[in-house]
Amino acid sequence: xxxxxxxxxxxxxxxxxxxxxxxxxxxxxxxxxxxxxxxxxxxxxxxxxxxxxxxxxxxxxxxxxxxxxxxxxxxxxxxxxxxxxxxxxxxxxxxxxxxxxxxxxxxxxxxxxxxxxxxxxxxxxxxxxxxxxxxxxxxxxxxxxxxxxxxxxxxxxxxxxxxxxxxxxxxxxxxxxxxxxxxxxxxxxxxxxxxxxxxxxxxxxxxxxxx
Numbered sequence: 001x002x003x004x005x006x007x008x009x010x011x012x013x014x015x016x017x018x019x020x021x022x023x024x025x026x027x028x029x030x031x032x033x034x035x036x037x038x039x040x041x042x043x044x045x046x047x048x049x050x051x052x053x054x055x056x057x058x059x060x061x062x063x064x065x066x067x068x069x070x071x072x073x074x075x076x077x078x079x080x081x082x083x084x085x086x087x088x089x090x091x092x093x094x095x096x097x098x099x100x101x102x103x104x105x106x107x108x109x110x111x112x113x114x115x116x117x118x119x120x121x122x123x124x125x126x127x128x129x130x131x132x133x134x135x136x137x138x139x140x141x142x143x144x145x146x147x148x149x150x151x152x153x154x155x156x157x158x159x160x161x162x163x164x165x166x167x168x169x170x171x172x173x174x175x176x177x178x179x180x181x182x183x184x185x186x187x188x189x190x191x192x193x194x195x196x197x198x199x200x201x202x203x204x205x206x207x208x209x210x211x
Contacts, residue, residue, distance in 0.1 A: 004062050004063040004064060005032060005033070005062060005063070005064040005065070005066070005090075006032065006033040006034065006035060006060055006062040006064075006065055006066070007027050007028075007032055007033070007034045007035075007065075007066045007067070007068060007201065008034075008035050008036075008037055008053075008056070008057060008065060008066070008067050008068070009023060009024055009027075009034065009035070009036045009037065009067075009068050009069075009070075009073075010037050010039075010053065010067065010068070010069040010070070010073030010074070010076055010077055011036070011037075011038065011039075011041070011070055011073050011188075012041070012069075012070040012071030012072040012073045012074075012096075013041050013042070013071060013072045013121050013125065014041070015041075015070065015188075016038055017036035017037065017038040019070075019188055020036050020070070020188055021036075022188065022189050022194075023068070023188050023189070023193075023194050023197070024036055026191065026194035026195075026198070027068070027194060027197065027198055027201075030198075033060075033062065035056075035060065037052075037053055037056045039052050039053070039076070041072060041121050042120060042121050043120055044120060045120060045124075046075060046076065046079050046124045046129070047079065047083070049076045049079070049080075050076055050079040050080035050082075050083050050084075051080075051083070053076055053077070053080045054080050054083070054084045054087070057080075057087055058086075062088060063088055064088050064089060064090050065087060065088045065089075065090045066090040066091050066092070066093075066201045067081075067090065067091075067092045067093070068092070068093045068094075068095065068197055068201075069092070069093075069094055069095065069097060070095040070096065070097075070187060070188050071095065071096050071097055071098070071163070071164065071184065071187075072097070072121060072124060072125055073097070074092075074094035074095065074096075074097030074099075075097055075098075075099075075124060075125075075128065075129040077092060077094075078092075078094075078129050078131065078132065078133070078138075079129055081133040081136055082131060082133050089135075090201075091136075091137045091138070091139070091200060091201050091204060092136060092137070092138045092139070093138075093139050093140075093141065093197045093200050093201060094138060094139070094140045094141070094169070095140075095141050095187040095188065095193065095197075096141070096142055096143055096161050096163070096164045096169060096184050096187050097140070097164075097169060098125060098128050098164045098168040098169065099128050099129060099130045099140075099168065099169060099170070099171045100128050100130055100167070100168045100169075100170070100171070101125070101126055101127050101128035101168065102125040102126060102128065102163075102164055102168060103165065103168070128168070130171050132171070132173040132174075137175045137204050138173070138174055138175055139174065139175055139176040139177070139178070139200040139204075139205070139206060140169050140170070140171075140174050140176070140177045140178070141178050141179075141180060141187065141193055141196060141197065141206075142160070142161065142164070142166045142169040142177070142178070142179050142180075143160070143161025143162070143164075143179070143180060143181070143182040143183055143184055143186060143187055144159050144160065144161065144166060144179050144180070144181055144182075145161060145162065145181050145182050145183045145186065146159065146160060146161070146162045146183075147162040147183045161182065161183050161184040161186075161187065162183050162184050163183075163184035164184060166179055175204060175205070176200060176204075176205050176206050178196060178206040178208060180192055180193060180196070196208075
């Protein structure tokens with residue numbers, strides 16, 4: 001990748017930029033600039049998160065910018081790209097993002113005290129964001145190791161990463177879709193996920209057959 005290329009990482013619910021350190025280190029191994037965006041995920045709306053991300057993006061003069069979003073972070077990226085047309089072209093990799101909405105979020109909403117934990121993130125996750133900006137190449141990596149929050153609220157309706165089902169990560173506009181044996185949290189620490197992410201950002205495809 002050219003020196004004028006950078007990768008922006010966006011974390012998910014209950015995480016922060018710190019959680020993306022292993023992924024950032026691996027993606028930067030070839031000399032590519034990597035920046036991590038942090039936002040108050042339980043406060044503000046999806047649109048407000050998107051505007052904050054856009055401000056963060058504009059701090060750099062990179063001519064090509066790729067994005068990687070974990071879970072809710074992927075929805076923030078898609079919303080930002082849909083709102084603003086002045087972002088340099090690049091590719092997007094989503095890691096376990098509930099494009100079709102999260103059944104786990106819907107079930108958790110019924111539990112006492114859930115609103116305190118999720119805040120304004122709950123409607124974002126429950127609704128998802130199943131839209132792709134025109135001309136944007138987006139790849140999805142989903143997990144199939146079923147250990148996570150979903151079990152605490154009655155389980156997922158189908159295979160998934162313990163928090164988001166594989167079906168919730170699918171969309172007809174995705175350029176490629178890959179399922180790996182990792183949990184929802186494992187998506188940001190797995191060496192295999194990092195390798196496949198780098199592959200998609202470089203070529204527009206994962207290096208194993210689509211799932």
